[in-house]
Amino acid sequence: ETGVTQTPRHLVMGMTNKKSLKCEQHLGHNAMYWYKQSAKKPLELMFVYNFKEQTENNSVPSRFSPECPNSSHLFLHLHTLQPEDSALYLCASSSDRSNEKLFFGSGTQLSVL
Amino acid sequence: DQQVKQNSPSLSVQEGRISILNCDYTNSMFDYFLWYKKYPAEGPTFLISISSIKDKNEDGRFTVFLNKSAKHLSLHIVPSQPGDSAVYFCAATATGGSYIPTFGRGTSLIVHP
Numbered sequence: 653e654t655g656v657t658q659t660p661r662h663l664v665m666g667m668t669n670k671k672s673l674k675c676e677q678h679l680g681h682n683a684m685y686w687y688k689q690s691a692k693k694p695l696e697l698m699f700v701y702n703f704k705e706q707t708e709n710n711s712v713p714s715r716f717s718p719e720c721p722n723s724s725h726l727f728l729h730l731h732t733l734q735p736e737d738s739a740l741y742l743c744a745s746s747s748d749r750s751n752e753k754l755f756f757g758s759g760t761q762l763s764v765l
Numbered sequence: 766d767q768q769v770k771q772n773s774p775s776l777s778v779q780e781g782r783i784s785i786l787n788c789d790y791t792n793s794m795f796d797y798f799l800w801y802k803k804y805p806a807e808g809p810t811f812l813i814s815i816s817s818i819k820d821k822n823e824d825g826r827f828t829v830f831l832n833k834s835a836k837h838l839s840l841h842i843v844p845s846q847p848g849d850s851a852v853y854f855c856a857a858t859a860t861g862g863s864y865i866p867t868f869g870r871g872t873s874l875i876v877h878p
Contacts, residue, residue, distance in 0.1 A: 656808070683864065692774075694870035695809075695854065708865065742808050748864050751797040751816070756808030 655679040658743050658757035665733065666765050673728040673760045675743030684726040685754065686718060687742040695742070701726060702748050733764045768792045769857050771869035778876050784842040786872045788855030791836065795857040799866065800829060800840050803852045812853070813840070845876045 656677045665671050677684065686698040700708035701720040715737075717729040726743055740761050744754040770789045778784045788798070796817035801809035815822040815829045815838065822829050828841045842849055852873045856866040 658808075685865075695868045697865065697868075700865055740806065744808070746864065751814075751858055751860060752864065753799055753811040753814065754801075754809075754866065756801075756810065759806065759808050761806055 656743060656745055656755050656757040658741075658760055660760055661758065662761045662763075664763045664765065665730070667733060667735070669733075670729070670731040672730065673741055673743075673762075675726040675728075675757055677724055677726075677743075677745040677755070679745055679755060681745040681755070682723055682748045683746050684720060684723070685744040685746075686716075686726065686728050687744060687756075688739050689742060689759075690739040699728075730762075733762075735764050738762055738764045767869070768795075769855055769867045769869040771853075771855055771872050773872050774870070775873040775875070778845045778874065780847055780876055780878050781844045784840075784845045784849065784874055784876065786840040786842075786853050786855075786874065788838045788840075788869055789836060790838075790857050792857070792859070792867075793836070794859040794862060795867075796860050797858045798829070798831065798838050799856045799858075800827075801854040801856060801868075803854065803871070809854055842874075845874075847876050847878050850874055850876050 683702045688696045698712045699718045719727040740759045742759045743757040746754045799814040800812040802812045803809040831838045852871045854871045855869040
């Protein structure tokens with residue numbers, strides 16, 4: 653248990669569906685992240701929030717919409733996704749100081765049909 | 766342009782032998798380095814780190830070596846065990862800079878019994 657919980661663990665959705673991924677951390681961290689990991693590709697940083705404010709948007713398509721209502725919760729709203737968006741979506745948290753490790757959730761394995 | 770490079774996508778080692786995973790970086794501002802381990806369908810977990818003021822850090826079977834002049838670090842696992850089979854990510858940060866780590870592409874280690 654890393655202190656970062658992601659739900660659901662698995663998600664299958666059609667291209668016209670709307671779904672949301674949820675992440676919760678109980679570590680008292682200020683920064684939360686969304687990463688995407690596709691098969692045989694590196695970890696791709698998608699979004700970063702610090703104290704609920706978005707500080708990074710790594711040229712992510714608008715069909716991915718993050719939401720951070722407080723520093724413990726992070727959502728990723730999905731709509732009109734494409735099959736190439738199928739991947740493992742990882743949430744992480746950390747303090748906002750340098751040299752601090754990230755704590756990752758177990759991820760949501762997303763399949764877009 | 767990748768600032769953190771793991772040029773070997775995979776490594777196969779016999780149980781009991783040493784595993785050496787390599788990582789190179791280009792940004793001379795990086796001064797703190799971390800290794801993460803990731804099993805399939807799970808989030809990465811922190812393994813070991815090293816500050817640029819050191820050239821070696823050891824934790825049980827895991828040792829990380831840093832060669833600042835070559836901008837190169839390596840993770841040694843000895844003796845290797847089948848349970849070490851995973852993807853290993855190298856990451857780097859710059860003290861005083863962004864707290865967001867830069868990840869390499871990862872190296873998939875397979876330890877054969």
